[in-house]
Amino acid sequence: MFNFNFHIPTKILFGQGKIAHLADEISAYGSRVLFCYGGGSIKKIGLYDEIIEQFSSKGIFYQELSGISPNPRIEEVREGIKLIREHQLNFILPVGGGSTIDCAKAISAGAAYQGDAWDLVIGKAKPQQTIPIGTVLTLSATGSEMNGGAVISNMETKQKLSLGSPLLLPKFSILDPSYTFSVSAAQTAAGTADIMSHTFENYFSLNDDAFLQNRLAEAILRTCIYYAPKALANPHNYDARANLMWAGTWAINGLLSAGKNTDWSVHAMEHELSAFYDITHGVGLAILTPHWLNYVLNETTVQRIATFGTAVWGIYTDDIYETAKLAIQKTSEFFASLGIPMRLRDVGIGEEHLQEMAEAAVRHKGGKIDGFQELGAEDVLAIYKAAL
């Protein structure tokens, strides 16, 4: 096990009705709030009204930043920063899924930065000072509610990149699974694929003897596999929604990666798909994952993939390669069973930019993807092609 630090001071308020504590939690940090949300689903479920009423009864001043995109744009970040400065806001409340929360994080870092916020995304500058954030989660997927990472897109330059800092950890996050009752089947499926992909990225690594972390990862994977079909069959199944939500948080808050050496290969490849085609992140991950695993299956990796097959899918054969291949097949079939389109062409991606995207994927990782197996541009291209 490699050395690591683990420090997640985010306070989680989990369960139905926890929103009642929102204003009190905010008040510990600020009283002038940037209230961020996306397309307005929070109005349909009554969450918007509940929040506004708390603001009004507790005398909290707020400004709204609405319409944040599924892959949040740097323009939206800039807009939020403008609002913060104009109204001297001192707290940011994203209410939504990972996109809204990520946008809020970039605003948090950008508001105290003198230059353009895009500098922080491309790594030209590092977050030094931030504005405190508290989140209300309405989608189980990115885990952004309990980590310091954010992914921001620039459609102009076709870049989708991440920034991260412990300073961006939310002060608190309210996780009420009932807010996800109204999440569509497609988003539930894509969210589950996202959670599982985060877990895979942490799980598939070599030579780290992080036995505990790998068993914890399998626990999260099995939770997703058990509950995603239940959530699709009955969107109001509270326990299914609760388990998926809590699994999503722990898939990517540092517990699974602590003590390991990971490089997030599939995310690196998928970010280019989203950057070029603006597809749903979780769908891109689901499409690429089985092709990536097939591509990297070799003498070094077969044991871990086979262990995955046995521990997660209950596959026992007398041939380790057979077990590994069945595990990959089961994974692909599972995603398909959730209704996820499983080919790039199904989401409108053709051959036209494959080469360009493959080169960008590798370039954005500093020349190579150095994860479970090292990948150069030609490897990424082969995986893209297999996924067409």
Add this chain to the structure above:
Amino acid sequence: MFNFNFHIPTKILFGQGKIAHLADEISAYGSRVLFCYGGGSIKKIGLYDEIIEQFSSKGIFYQELSGISPNPRIEEVREGIKLIREHQLNFILPVGGGSTIDCAKAISAGAAYQGDAWDLVIGKAKPQQTIPIGTVLTLSATGSEMNGGAVISNMETKQKLSLGSPLLLPKFSILDPSYTFSVSAAQTAAGTADIMSHTFENYFSLNDDAFLQNRLAEAILRTCIYYAPKALANPHNYDARANLMWAGTWAINGLLSAGKNTDWSVHAMEHELSAFYDITHGVGLAILTPHWLNYVLNETTVQRIATFGTAVWGIYTDDIYETAKLAIQKTSEFFASLGIPMRLRDVGIGEEHLQEMAEAAVRHKGGKIDGFQELGAEDVLAIYKAAL
């Protein structure tokens, strides 16, 4: 899944050599330290010298409280409080296992309390203000390094009780597995039993649909089962020590219990054994656990115990009771294989106080133990007798 809050701001520094950061971490909170430790094993492994040298080079004033007992006594707590007041100390550094850390927590709460510290243990008063704590862990067992709980004994009144508060969460904990290389076989075994018992207490509950938490618990149990024999066979096996240490932390920091309804039946019964006979806590837990599971095995509990058998021990039979019974037997055999004495009489406990202890166990839980299955004094007595 029940509603819960989850908030563990403790910063973990994990791995070999992390002690190098000790003085810097302390300096964020104070400069006058109560340095607590137990029987002096920290001198044998060079840790004492390393710490003193950092204190001296960074100008940190310190007072020592040494010789803290395996089941820390209220007298030792009072002594620490006296040192804090006499020397205006503003930070507490326990270096050792759970006993030393627990003693430090009681000192932390007691120093700012006007009355006698025992009031805080018996619940007559609640911790209001505390002195910050940072820990250096040298034994994988109690998980005290990342939670707000402490267990303190009063040998005079034959009481072993716990206090807990989020205010008592360590600010940081340094977890260097190599400090546990010199832990004896008996202590390694008892520590493992302690970790597994914490996991059992969180795992064996009913009707909570905390699927994820239960799978995470199984991951921790399997880690203990895989690595404890390795640590015994080769005490210097770093990965075995690292996995056991990290498993111990997560068995009892709130992750496994979040969203569940647990009542810590075996701990309630064991605390009386330690209070009356001062036996090693982990040994008492190992002895009682199989007898408790046998006693509570019935129509309501059989499914969970059988699931435990299949998920943790790989037992598959066509009879759910058979699977559950084999699981209990395997657990008992495992503890015995670690060299743990598995009968009360083996640790010097006879029939003389069984009745008295059974009544005290139930009384200290407010009249009954309300866990996996409700237990009254006669139930506890039956379990003690079966364990004789």
